Amino acid sequence: MQEMETTSMETRQLHSSQQEAMKKIAEFSGEANETDIDEWLFDLNNLFSLMKLKDETRILETMSKLTGPALQWYEDDLRLFTNWSDTEKALRDRFKEFTSNSQLIQEFFYIYQEENQSVISFYENVIRKYRKFQQFITEQQVITVLQCGVKKSLKEHLIRNEKEIKKPEQWLQIAREEEYIQKRIQQKINVQHHEPKNPPFFEHTLPAATIQPTSTNVHSSNQQPLTSRHYYKKQHQQQSTSTRNRTYPTQNNYMTLNQNQKTYAKKETQQSTPCLICNKDNHTTTKCFYKKNNGCFKCGQPNHQIRDCPQQHFFE
Incomplete structure (x- = not known):
């Protein structure tokens, strides 16, 4: 029972493979500018021999590939096709080119x-x-046709090796090898054209008189390095621009600034000049605890000021 199931499965697989193979055979209508009847029947015979089909099956499979005028002719004369050899001869006689x-x-x-x-x-x-x-x-004539008809890119290589070619199959082997080599070379050329060029591992050193601009001076990726003359000229232009854009103080701010400067200078003078009465430098003469209330702050006489007082300091 198991052997019968296995045989049945193999038969179904074989039938499926035969159907797939028949799909690859082109249809034939007998119209002009179509596949030659001899070539078409040659493909059918090869496939039928491989599939080991009987004459009845061959005739039915052939009918399934006919279309148009060829199918109409076949259906009208169907009773005449009893075996495959008669069918094949009738197809050749009917659709063979008149050449x-x-x-x-x-x-x-x-x-x-x-x-x-x-x-x-x-x-x-x-x-x-x-x-x-x-x-x-x-x-040998077939080899000559192959040698003369092959395209120019392969012809030179084949002519150099024609002494070794004795059979058409040898010609095919040599031609395919050369075709493969040329295809690989063309692929490498195409890859090299599309690959980006790698930058050199070591960058060239800049000349001594060349200054590389900083990121603030680069306005575009294509800008060339500046020489020292151009660099200082550009720096001068930037300084002029920054001077023009500088904000100056108004009149009120200017007055306030002068007052602050005078106050700072006054404090500095007071702190650096010692008191004329007690000779201490931690206070001014007007704020001295020992100053007189009238006249000279040192001796009290009204006929002179403290800076002209003939008396010495109280604590000396």
């Missing part, structure tokens, strides 16, 4: 790789065309 073999061979020798086309895509395009005329074209 002579000589013309197709001539076109084969002028296949070129597009600028944005990968090497492997170009190679597969050449090999697909080659399959149609294997009886008329040799492998």
